[in-house]
Amino acid sequence: MTTAARAEDICASPPPQLVTMSGAINRALRDAMTADPDVVVFGEDVGTLGGVFRVTDGISRDFGQDRCFDTPLAEAGIVGFAVGMAMAGFRPVIEMQFDAFAYPAFEQIASHVAKMRNRTAGRINLPIVIRIPFAGGIGGVEHHCDSSEAYYAHTPGLKVVTPATVEDSYSLLREAINDPDPVVFMEPKRLYWSKGSIESVLAATKFASFGRAAVRREGTDVTLVAYGPSVEVALQAALAAEESGWSVEVVDLRTLVPLDDETMVASVRKTGRCVVVQEAQGFAGVGAEIAARVQERAFHSLHAPVLRVAGLDIPYPPPKLEHLHLPDVERVLDAIARLQWDDDTDTRFLPSDSKGGAT
C-alpha cells in the first residue's frame, strides 16, 4: 500500500465512534431484544432507573415493562424466576446488582441453573445470562467489589465470561444470550467507563466464540495471562517491562469456562515464562488453576516456575487501602523479575536457615 493510498483511506473513513463499556452492553441488550422477542431483562433497579451503573438505561422505556422490569430485592427470587421463565421458553438476562449481592442466589445458581440440563438428561436447558458487575478499583466498599468468578468457574454447568474490552463486552454478551446454556457474565465495573469502538463487531456476522483467548500483545520473553479487569494491568505492565528489556506477551482469556488451554499454552511454549495476573484473592483461585494447567502442559518449556500476581487473601478493603490490595504494574514487574533470568535460584520459599547458598 502506498503512502498516498493510506492517507486517502484515513481521510475517507470517519473516525470510529467510541462508546463506553456500559454503553456497549446496553447496545448488546437492545440488539438481542430486537433480534429475539424471547429475550427479557430484569433485576433490581434495571427498569425505571436504568440500573445503578446505567447499563440498562432507557431499555424499559423503549421496550416496555414486559421486556425489562424491576424486581424486589430478592436475588434468589430473581434467579429462580429466571429458571421458570427459561423453562417456559424465554431467554432471561438478569442482573445481580453487585458481585456480593449474588450470594443469596448462589443456591439457585449452583443447584438449579447449573444442573437443570444434567438433572433432566438434556430435556430442559436453561438459556439464562446472569450479568454480574464484579471486582473493585472504583473506591467501592466491601460487599460491592468482590471478585467472585472462582465460585462460578468451579461449578460444573456454568459458563463464565469475563470481557476485558469494550468490543468483547458487546460481542461476548450477544454470544452469551444466544448460548443454549447458562452463562455468568462478569462485567469488570471499573471498565464500565472505558471507551472503545464496537463498529467492527456490529458489522460482523458472527459474535466472539467462547473458549478463544486473544493475544492482546505479542512478546517473546514472558507470557502474562489475565482476564477481565486485570488485562489492562497486564498490558500496562508489558509496556513498562519494555524499558527493562523484557518482551512481554499478554493473553486475555476472555472466557474462564470454557478455558482456552491451547492459546495460553502455545504462548508459554514460545516464551518459556508465565505470570498469571488476577484481581481476585489468590488462594484457590482461577490463577491457581491456570498455573497448574500451564505447568502440566508446558513444563519442559518453562525456564521458571509459573508465578501468580493476585489480590491479597483479605475481605475487600476500604477505598483508602484498595490500591494496596489490587495487583498493579509494580507487582507484575516484580513477579517478572523473579523469573530466574540469570538461572539464579529463587530463594523466597526456602527455609530461612538454608538461604544464602550455605552448603
Added chain:
Amino acid sequence: MNDYRYPRGGYGAGELGVRPVAALSVSFLTQAFVWMFLGLLLSAYIAFLVQNNTYAISTPLSKQSAAPSLGYKGIGYGIASEQVDGNDAMAVLAVLNKAVAHARSGQGPVLVEAHTYRLDAHTNADDASRYRDSAEVEDWLRRDPIPRLETWLRHKGLIDDAFVASVADQGEAFAADVRKRMAVDLAVDPMSLFDNVFATPTPQLLEQRAMLEAELEAEEASR
C-alpha cells in the same frame, strides 16, 4: 422426545383447573417466600398449596417459626391465605376450588396451608421415635385421610364394597408393578456422565471423557 417445557404464555384458563397448583413442603417454605414475593408483584396466576406435614425431618414447625401457622406468612406478603384440614379430602377440594378461582380471576396469588402429618419416618434411615412419641402418631392415625374419604363416600352412597375392593386391587397391582420395575438393574452408559453438562462439551470435559474411556477400555482388556 417429550416436550417437558411449560406451554408458551402459560396455561390457558381452561387448562388451569386440571394442572397441579404449586405444592410446597414445610421445610421448603421459608425459602419459597421470595417466589411468593415475586408472584405477588407480577400478579401471577398462582395458587400455592403448602402441605404442612408438621415436621422437617425432626424439626417441628414450632422450632421454625413464631407464627402460629404457615398460613399467617402469606398475610405478611399481602397474599390471600387460608388454612384447611389437609386430611379432609372434601374440605381440601372445596378450599382449593375457591383458591384456584381467586388466582384465575387475576386477583393475585393465593396461599392454602393444608395441615397434615407425616405418619412414617422421613426416610428408612430416619428414626422418628427419637423426636416424637407414639401417642402423637396414634392420634394422627385416627385422622388418616383415606378411611375418612371412604367413610364419607359410603355415607353419600357414592361407592360400595365392590368399588372399594377394586380400588384396593388396583392399588396393590400398581405397587407390585412399581416394585418389579424398580428391581430391574438398568444398563447405564458411563460415557453419559459427560452428555448433559453443556450442549457442547468444553475441551476440558472432552479430555476427561477420553481419560475415562481409556480407563474403561483398559479395565475391559484386563478381564
